[in-house]
Amino acid sequence: MVAPILSRVAVICKRLLRIEYPLKVNNLLQGNLDYFIQSQYNLVVVEAKRDDLTRGFTQLAVEMIALSMLEAPNIVYGAVTMGDVWVFGTLEQNLRTITRDISSYTLPDDLAEIVKILVGILG
DSSP states (O other): OHHHHHHHHHHHHTOOEEEEEEEESSSSSEEEEEEEEEOSSOEEEEEEOSSOHHHHHHHHHHHHHHHHTTTOOSEEEEEEEOSSEEEEEEEETTTTEEEEOSOOEETTTTHHHHHHHHHHHHO
8 A cells, every 4th residue: 555655656746766775874773764755855754564653653763863864854754654544753853853743644535635745745
């Protein structure tokens, strides 16, 4: 469910969707981002999880921090999803804060809203 949505967003925004994107900050902080889309000013990291959004959001936060240590803009956007449920978050580097959206979005009911959010970030 995740790849088709992100593929559509990438086509709409005319951006490259990277899957299993390798990220290495140093020998202790490295791994693969499940999905990564970057525009000129913003980027989105999507962590796909099968069962636990809370643990998935923690992993997403670590990935956003790692990305911010490289070349990221001041705000890094992310989402964690189980496929049918999506939760968004942001990392604001200058404030050193990670914020989790209190709303969650479900498929298929919120498909248009999910796409709209992602296109809005990248547009």
